[in-house]
Amino acid sequence: MQLIWFRQDLRVQDNTALWHATQAGPCIAFVAISPEQWALHDDAPIKVDFYLRQLQSLKIQLDNLNIPLIIQHIPLWNEIPQALLQLAQQLNIKTLHANIELGLNELKRDAATQQLLENTNIPLELYHDRTLFPVGSIRNKTQQPYKVFSAFKKNCYEQLIISLPQCYPAIEAQTPLSAHPLFTTSHCQLEDFVPAHVTDEQRVLWPISETYAVTLLDQFLNDKVEYYQQERDFPNLDSTSRLAAYLNIGILSIRQTIQGLFRLQQGHFHIDNLGQQTWLDELIWREFYQHILFDFPQVSKHQPFKINTNNIQWRDAAQDLHAWQQGQTGIPIVDAGMRQLLATGWMHNRVRMITAMFLCKNLLIDWRLGEQWFMQHLIDGDLSANNGGWQWCASTGTDSVPYFRIFNPVSQSQRFDASGDYIRQWVPELAHLDAKQIHEPYAKDKNLHLNYPQPIADLKQTRIRALEAFKAI
Ligand SMILES: Cc1cc2nc3c(=O)[nH]c(=O)nc-3n(C[C@H](O)[C@H](O)[C@H](O)COP(=O)(O)OP(=O)(O)OC[C@H]3O[C@@H](n4cnc5c(N)ncnc54)[C@H](O)[C@@H]3O)c2cc1C
Structure with missing residues (x-):
């Protein structure tokens, strides 16, 4: 049995860890609800609410694939390794799969989980998923990380010309698993964690679901990207994609985004207009800062780069x-x-x-x-x-x-x-x-x-x- 651990990647389409887990055998999915940890990270109530709403949508998607989702309340991440070990043993898990996350606390949590599970011969397989290129792979001539965006971008363009990152194929439904008490008893009620003070007016602004995120991307690419360069700086215009929230908790993948951007070029890197190029550059700014976080972890500890x-x-x-x-x-x-x-x-x-x-x-x-x-x-x-x-x-x-x-x-x-x-x-x-x-x-x-x-x-x-x-x- 394979265990897929969802974190900031709440989608079934083009999810690297989920794809690998399903290819290895029958799967069970796991999510930890960690409100105290989220508070330590200053996560906004509106973001937590968005996450919990998307989690419900993910559960439905997983149900359609016959993948049971176990949701556990684990207030702080230092309790996660032990909880996962227990779960893995109870469910007779062969391998745990997850996508890499780059913050220091995230890296610490994953290293501790990996160490504990390895003692019982349950490997934790971690995959690059959040960025276009694996962190640590974009290097200058002396194999050092870039500190300047323009040089980093040039290197990214060179990689994209060689090949655009591809999306994984759609996952097929697995044969339903026999019922296990853990599929129901260990569940926590998501409603218990909905933050106070988030209003329905705010929720309406940020609908959830993978279908919605893909539609938002398509609408932006069909109607707005061409004018993005001229219009993106005017706050009164609705001229940007508003996709950051969807990319950040992984309702949409960066590969889906880049494939969408080059769909008219049949998935080949070819810039047709300034709007397309400017938007690509924004996606590369996103990429740049994630690589910086990995290469210069002091920025994750409230330290300035300079x-x-x-x-x-x-x-x-x-x-x-x-x-x-x-x-x-x-x-x-x-x-x-x-x-x-x-x-x-x-x-x-x-x-x-x-x-x-x-x-x-x-x-x-x-x-x-x-x-x-x-x-x-x-x-x-x-x-x-x-x-x-x-x-x-x-x-x-x-x-x-x-x-x-x-x-x-x-x-x-x-x-x-x-x-x-x-x-x-x-x-x-x-x-x-x-x-x-x-x-x-x-x-x-x-x-x-x-x-x-x-x-x-x-x-x-x-x-x-x-x-x-x-x-x-
Ligand atoms: C002070 C400050 C704080 C910011 N905080 C965040 C943050 O917490 N989270 C966040 O995702 N972005 C942040 N940004 C970057 C940017 O403002 C937002 O990504 C963007 O406004 C989101 O709107 P959009 O999805 O419509 O972007 P679009 O204009 O459509 O851009 C497309 C995508 O590119 C990425 N992107 C665009 N600009 C940047 C940028 N400057 N740096 C990194 N990625 C970028 C985002 O993923 C965005 O969704 C911050 C910028 C500033 C100046």
Whole structure:
């Protein structure tokens, strides 16, 4: 009997570990519900809710394949090796299969499981699944990991030209297994773990199921990818794929995504338009940050990539941090983004950059506090991409923006939300202002009566303060 252990890969289509497990013999599936561990990782309630909803959908898919799914409540991962050993022995498991996960705690959990199970001759087979190319395989001429995106991307393009990663064939239903008490008795009720405060309005924004994710991908590729390069930076347009949440918990695989992107080229690497290329580059940014996480695990331990940036004198400014978190900074584009995050669990990429840079440059608040807040609220929260995005904005990361290139949020707003419609949607107090005034409502008249805060930071002065803080190190 084979045991397939699902983690951040909740799908039956094109799942490397599931494919190998089913090829080796009859299968049983396992998932651990670990709310305490998820809380330690700052997983957002909306993301946990999304995960639990998809788990129900996965169970139905597995039922159709006659693969029983055992769901156990194991609060912390350090209890997983023992629980899995017990389960494997009770079910007479020959091999345990799972897809590799890259965070430090994930690697530790898997190493401990592997060690414990090996003592009883039950191997844990781990597969590369989450990335286009196995971590550790994209190397420069001296066999070192890349630290710069453009060189990493060039290497990825070369690999893609040789061959695009292929999807695994569909899995056929297995012969039903004889009933085992564990298939029913060890189950926990998923409803018991649904986080409070996630609303149905939020759930509607993020439907689950593999079919939905594939449809979302198809719609994006049919209708939007061609215009992606021109439109992706405008937060008022619905021009990006919104697939990150689906890729992150594995409802969709990265191979399905890349095969979809090149479907009109019959699965060969051939770039037809700038939109397609720009979107591919975003997928490679995702790839880059996952490889960074593997090669430089300090980023998983709250350490900056550039160690000397630990010497920056961040401000201890609880009130400013709170205003930023709640979308009450008095800088409309920043507040719009922060409120979009609270309301929907998602924020447009351009606005993620603007809000992040405002926090760590203008407010000079430690990027790790922003990283944590994003993780606690994003439905697509992912350690590698979130950390990479934050360290890029804070100029502490691998290939980050130079410290002296500080976005001015008002100019960004005028450029990327020229009509002010994005601000109007999320900051209704300003909805009546015209396209000129809305980006900086108090610019001409500080005594204007608006039910909206005055800016908490003077953009010019705080820019100079940030430059000095960075120069000082
Ligand atoms: C401060 C900050 C924090 C971020 N936190 C996260 C996070 O926790 N999780 C996350 O998945 N992305 C994160 N990003 C990257 C990016 O903002 C999101 O991936 C994107 O907005 C998701 O929307 P989408 O699926 O419509 O993306 P699309 O524009 O359609 O892009 C396609 C896919 O490419 C990947 N991608 C796009 N941009 C990036 C990027 N800059 N870095 C890595 N991957 C990228 C995502 O998987 C995305 O789904 C962050 C960016 C910043 C600046």
